[in-house]
Amino acid sequence: MLRYTLLRLLGAIPTLLLVIVLAFLLVHAAPGGPFDDERVLPPEIAANIAAYYHLDETLPQQFWRYLSGVVRGDFGPSYRYRDHTVSQLIGSAFPLSLKIGALSMLLAVIVGVGAGIVAALRQNTVADRVVMTVAMTGISIPIFVVAPVLVLLFAVKLHWLPAGWSGNAGYARLLLPVVSLALPQIAYIARLTRASLIDVLGSDFVRTAKAQGLGIVAIVRFHALKPALLPVLSFMGPAIAAVLTGSVVVEEVFGIPGLGQFFVRGALNRDYTLVLGIVIFYAALIIVLNLIVDVLYGVIDPRIRHR
Amino acid sequence: MSLLEVADLGIRYGASEVVAGLSFSVEPGESLGLVGESGSGKTQTALAILGLLPAAATTSGSIRFDGIELLTADEEEMNALRAERIAIVFQDPLQALNPYLRIGQQIRRILLQHGLASGREADDRVIEMLERVGLPDPKRQFGAYPHQLSGGMRQRAMIASALIAEPDLLIADEPTTALDVTVQAQILELLASIRDDTALLLITHDLGIIAGHCERMLVIEQGGLVEEGLTRQVFAAPQSRHMARLLEAAPRLDRDGVRETVVGKTVLDVRAAAVSFREHGSHRGDRRLRAVRDVTLQVRSGETVAVVGESGSGKSSLFRAVLGLIPLQSGIVSFLGERLPDDVRSRALSVKRELQLVFQDPVSSLNPQMIAGKIIGEPLLVHAPELGADERRRRVLHMLEKVGLPDAFVTRFPHELSGGQAQRVAIARALIMKPSVLICDEAVAALDGAVRNQILALLEGVQDETGLSIVFISHDLAVVRGISHRVLVMYLGRLVELADSARLFTRPRHPYTRALIDAVPVPDPAAARGKQIIAGEVPSILAPPSGCAFHPRCAYAQDRCIAERPNERIVDGVTVACHRADEIDLTVC
Incomplete structure (x- = not known):
């Protein structure tokens, strides 16, 4: 298991390198630059700024300079947020994004798995159809539609919850962002x-458990739940990635000062280093979380563990 | 009063009736055999007794257990009976045990469920039970997962779980069908010795098993009882035509002649063939799985060579490599004196058509989206593209006739065929290019007795007519006996004996061959008892024993067998790999 984990970590290096190259090229291929403004700068000053940020070097030179910084954990200075390094910006904004992301994943797993079990045990009944219809709707509607509709309903019409972030305090302001982020994931899960539970309940070992006099609740809890959750666990990888991307939208809609907002502003401002830093940070995060999912898979399935 | 009384039982799925008007009873403590072909309703009956039929099934009639009507009992009443009074052992222990839970936990859960024991006491009872069913080191096996046990040990664990609550009735549904032959004998012996006063309902397709292990027996055909009585009497004088037919179709080692050796030119020549696989991902790094080691074999024209062995013997791997489907590690394969490239993709089209293959499961080896005519004619598109559609059709119809299927089958899809019919289509496809060698990999293992015999007769007919050579890979010596000229016995990747059928079945030279012969259940109650059963199971091919790989299970093993691997040598015209082949007498009486 340890060997496997180390091998996987090593295998992540080329992936991450590829992400860095692609992101670097894409950012630099975008028209305009970080210091293009309505007010045209005198050529000497522009040249000075370019020299300060090494923007006058060739692309390979810039890339090499950037990469050697990243290896040392230095994502460089932000071009727009003066006096801040990219690492500082990520460090200040990420805890909030993490909180919202983790809470929505937790909500998604608890509600999703619960609803899935109910639907499986009541297969082809009204309860099953309701759960599946709601789930299908949840999958079909994009997050940038769900979030404003939730705001409209619960904040503007019903006045139950705050609509935005600033000016509000406590956990109430977390609720709508977390729910909007979790909804599609709840549906998938x-x-x-x-x-998968229907599938497992049809397997031979469940028939054996029935022949041993176990009731359906005991069968689900003791025999069926663990194998039935394996596909859900596999889905955690893509789900985490989806929540990260979703958080960019949700943070915009609710005005949450998280990493997503920096990401969007960075892209609009051509803040090369900030956008690159966040992309690489997210990529590394997704790789590590996926690795954790795969290791957990082995913990649950003894046949994989013993291989 | 009878323990179980089944009266006028009917089970139907929509319009199709799988069991109809079935009545029988099980007396306390007796061992009752229930025999029937596939689809006769044996398993459905067992599931009905336990109330485990799928929701789509409807039942009629009555099943009374100790005075309780089971067909109308609710789930709570049934759960109180299950395991505690009626228990079942299913066919395939790998599927029937939960792969995600430790063996001990699964068995322990039964005690908790029925309030029979808890805590340490439950643990102790499970360990004691595991010991009784013959699991070595039961304390450790308590914590093992099913995949860590061998097939036989898994079935022992399954039996332990069935008997842990001391039921009055134990139903065993084909309990040994998924196991190796030598292990089958051990499991049947265990079932007979361990059940004390628990009644046994033993369900099987194998008359030999009934003959050896049941006092009384039932024969069912298409969901209805056709015969019942004392096993001795039924075998001696069957009253129903169906039982007579079953008995007629049962393969026997102790009857019929064997085929005389043919003298023909060598068609297929395999020299010192070795096959190995890489086992990935073990924590000690990759290991080499040496599936086949140094096997040499010639197949003559017009000859049937049977290749026999248990799981891990390498019999299938050997011929996949001969066909070039998997890489040969070393060795030479020649066809009519010409060496063939190892990889099938490098072989000439004209050679490829000479070696054809028929698989075990006919239905899954045929493309479900193609009609039989297309399946049979497909090789023509590759090997004889110049033929017109009319000529192709003529040849397909000719092949259909040859394998004994009417013209109308041309448009049938595989799922519309029975197992026997599908296997005929597979054979027709293999034979349409008129190959020299047909390799049948367990080609009749999934078929019922009578159908199997028809397929074997078909192959023999084709051989007599065309001089086809057949390699017949099988785990079952009894099936092999009637059709093969020569037999190659393999164990853990090596040849242990290669002999003419006449010699092999009367005087085997290797103790393993003799063990295989003894392990075959004989469909004769008088002859069935008192056979010697060899101990142990086939060891893992990843860690074969030292010296002669068979020595841990061999009654004749000496120090030399442990230390030194026996070379193949010729003793009295038989190729055998045993140090003691010329001193011990293994003659079958």
């Missing part, structure tokens, strides 16, 4: 859980 519910469908997955239902399908």
